[in-house]
Amino acid sequence: MATIMCLSEEVIDMILGCNNISIEDIINFRCVCKKFRHVAKYNKFQEKKFLQRWPTARKHYNNKVFKKNEQKDSEGNEQENKNVLNFIDIGINCARGLRKSMHKIIEIYYSTHIVTNNFLEYDFIFPFYEDDIVWDYINKKVKAPFYIDEIKNLLTEFSRKPAYNLTEKYYNVQLFNYLRKDMLKMELCIFLNQPDRVRLLERLATIKAQEFQPQKDVFYSSVTALLDNIVLEVLNSLREKDPDHSIFSASAENFSYWKNNNIDDNQWNEAEGTQIMDTLDEYIFGKLNFRPDQSRNIEWNMQLKRKCIDYVLEHKRGQEVIIYIIYHSVARRLGLRCDIVMKYSHESTYLFWKPSYATNSLENAKCFRINSNKYPDCFIKEQNFTSFEVITANEIENILSNLIQLNENLWESSKLNGWDFYHCAWTTSYKQGKLNAWSGISRSIPAHCIHVLLMENYEIPNARSKEVKFAVGMIVTHSDQSTDCSAGVIIGWHRYEDKYLVKIKKFNRRHDFNFLPLNICSDFKEQTHYLILTENNEMCYVGEDAITLTTPKWIENSEIGRHFDKFEGTHYVPNKALEKHYPHDAAVTATKAISDSDAIF
Template identity: 60%
Template sequence: MATIMNLPEEVIYIILGYNDISIEDIINFRCVCKNFQHVVNYKFMEKKLLQRWPTAKKLYNKKNEQKNKGSSNFIKIGMNWTRQLRNSMPQKIQEYYKRDIAIDNSPHYTYMFQLDKDTSVSYPYDKYMDDIKMSFYIDEIKNLLPEFSRKTVYDLTEKYYYVQLFNCLRSYMWNIKFRKFIKQPHKVQLLERSATFMAQDLQPQKEVFYSSVTAILDGMALEALNSLREKHPDHSIFSTSEKNFSYWKKNNIDDNHWDEAEGTQIMNTLVEYIFGKLNFRPNKVENIDWNTQLKYKCIDNVLEHKYGQEIIIYIIYHSVARRLGLRCDIVIGYPGTNICLFWKPRYDTNSSKDVRCFRINFEKFPDCFIKYCFTKLEIIEAKKMKDILSAMIQYNENLWILDFFDSPIGYDYNWDVNLKDWSTILERIRPYCNFNISIEKFERLNARSEDIKFAVGMIVTHNYQSVDCPTGVIIGWHRYKHRKFVKISGEDRRSSNCFLAKICSDMKKQTHYIILTENNEMCYVGEDALTLTTPKWIENSEMGRYFNKFEGTHYVPNKALEKCYPHDAAVTAAVTARKTISENLYYKFKHKLV
């Protein structure tokens, strides 16, 4: 078996050239011995950097296609901006430590990074460079995040803010692209493209490719065409040119390309294929968590699972029908403001004869439609479709039309009302609002006394009306007498990024704690329901906002949280150390008895 020392350099180049081999891996490889240093030359490192910044490179080439600028200038710019990103991030985090209240989950990172004019690189500044700079940041952070995971010890807060910045930049980029999209002629503003923009915006860390969505829709159209051939082999569509199919795929069409009989045959075939053979079904669960909402309301997930929000299934049906030369609109029907699927034989007339309008039922094919009658309709186009999808991600079906949607929602509660009643209220209106628990005026709370059993950073379980007793870490507490400084508030879910809160306590005269749990929730728990438990890593998306690192026995608060509870870190370290010593002695004693 040949060792790596005996491999030809060409083979080593191929191995090191894989995309999953990082620059850090290359540097480590060069440091193994002097014989490997000459293998990795400047040109090879240049190739790895081009792999590292693919989005930025694509945009850079597009912006400079008329200019004579090579990859060396691109790498020089990229290295400068990457250095700026890494050097500036700790400073930005410190700035947000000063203004961020640790137990308040309101959004705070949207303008974390300003894309200022950079004069340290020799190129003429223009309006396009901000886009390229953001692309560099996106590519660089995307590569940084796995590097955090490979490290045995890393700063949780630093990673957290990198994730928030990455999500923010990706969302911003997709919205820029969407604004360009809706400025295009109406005929190319396709509904599936609008739905894909929404899926990309809502899943910033997932690569959602429009090409993948269109490929699936193309395949569905081809399968539907094969089904049509089996039942209606003489249909005119089989003599249609590829040019027409290509046009229907890329453009909205103004009218049906078939007479009433042939149009009806295509519609019936589509219904049987999509709702019968593929078994697409609308989601009928309303009060669901955020991750499940993404699964049901993003077009890439609905195409994969064949189950999701009704309006997404309409978009899929509409997109496949258009590829077959059939105009089939998604409309808002009045009265009732219901979203439904609308078709008529000819759109160049005002005749309502043979019009079909239906909504998807929860029954199986062929009983999967409810016929709908209306006195007025409004056709949903791409821009409005994105607005509706954005609203319906936050709300349940059709709530986007309500008047209160135009203004933020706020709910404050009286702590002296039984918390059980409030827990019920929150569960009922959770689909429409994000709820946040915050503790105000920390200067009145941070003086500890012996009656406070737990401290920030301790790992606990709570057994409040729960069988599985979720494990979590404490991020805040208050005495009963300070309950007036506790606030539970709700915000319009379209604009809020609050972490969902859950009340797990009765109203008792005891200390209350806020914990982040392993099932990615924030819980508000009374002291009598908490138990110190075996230390473990807590997988929660907000962990880095409060803690710098995991010590194996407890979490260490970052500066913002430590400022709120200055005495807790020492208490946590002492208590967990005593618990560890006791457990070790117990196991040693048990082993001796055995």
């Protein structure tokens, strides 16, 4: 039987050259035997692995450096080698600096319990941010991608370690989100300052989709590929109806131009343009069944996804304006100008097309919205065209931003500390004498109504007493009439006698908030109340009589690392910040976990 020892040196080189093989893997491989030590020479793979380690940085650094050119002279090759070595040197320094900075951030968090999304407050993280705007921009563009790639590598390392530090992972995720959004701000600024001709709406929607989903890689190439596939299918349908249509005589250069540029007018006469548009309507709204999102009571993360063009292209459901952007982008690729317009008297958006934009005539023009009815009854036609205005790329960007609008003051003074604002919340807003708050969307009320917990004193006493049945770190289930039974981990509690320090208010907000939602699952009886992070990525405020201990399990919640260092298999271990405010809970939780384990065996 053949073994790995039988493989040739060339095959081993191919295996070790794969992207998912790290330099650490190669070092370990070399230690297996003398033969592999000779084959897998460190120097041979060092440069290649470092280039693979930072793909985002490699893309942004200098594409020309990494383009192969067999006709380069010796001087050109020498310069290329210098550029590559400089690239690796920057990456190594960023990697080292990131790890040191992360330890400092966590130390600050443990000592102050302040969480911030503005990582520029930590000037030791980004020494490349300078007062000079040009220098600041250049360094951010060059170095920030290294940090992004390094954090990706760290998160991969965390997933391989069974006992990794949850708080360290949490802060790496927060920093990753911050950096990616910061880079997207630059990308968006560049986009919005381009000429109107090349400000493509699908590109804008892709940038916003990446902003809304910072941990997901949303590639523009993937979005354009899906749009191109729709174009091909529409052309196939049109060919079956009319194989002699003029569009089949269009050159590849024409299609390329329509794909990459906005067009001022239709490229076809009225009859042929109408035929293309009818075929497009039938395919998108008939066969593919694209529809605007009509659901109201869906989870907050699903609400977010339906505002992203990558999700809508895949699932055919989403925010109305995203569907209009998809339609507009496909129509343009087919040589049709189709505008997204707004009727300002109702703040409603529509799709608008007319046979010729070179004239003021509105004869045979189409203006419609789409609803959930079956095609062709999905069109809601509008007859009054006089009060419409075409929405520009800048206005589309505002619309998309408003869909995920964050009240920055509320965010800075609230979401940052979660339940722990009860104990230690020295944010800017608090220092200015304002109330601290944490807010989130509750399932039990419409999405535009926000429940907010408010505190009035800096600290709530949390000395344990006999009537407090549960402790932080315990894994429990809870249920009441307003929510399904859900497992979660306790991250805080307050006694009934401290209720005067807690206020629950309801605010009306026009836009959704993109952060962990809060469910008020309590009838406010005379009992201890708990805050629980649930497995469906929510935060619940629950009375003690609705809580029961459950079989220990991992709780998949994005905020776990803010409160706990690790999962012991039976319970979560509070980090220093949470332990500071519940100093006796860890012992209670651990004792309960041991007694339950003894009872099982």
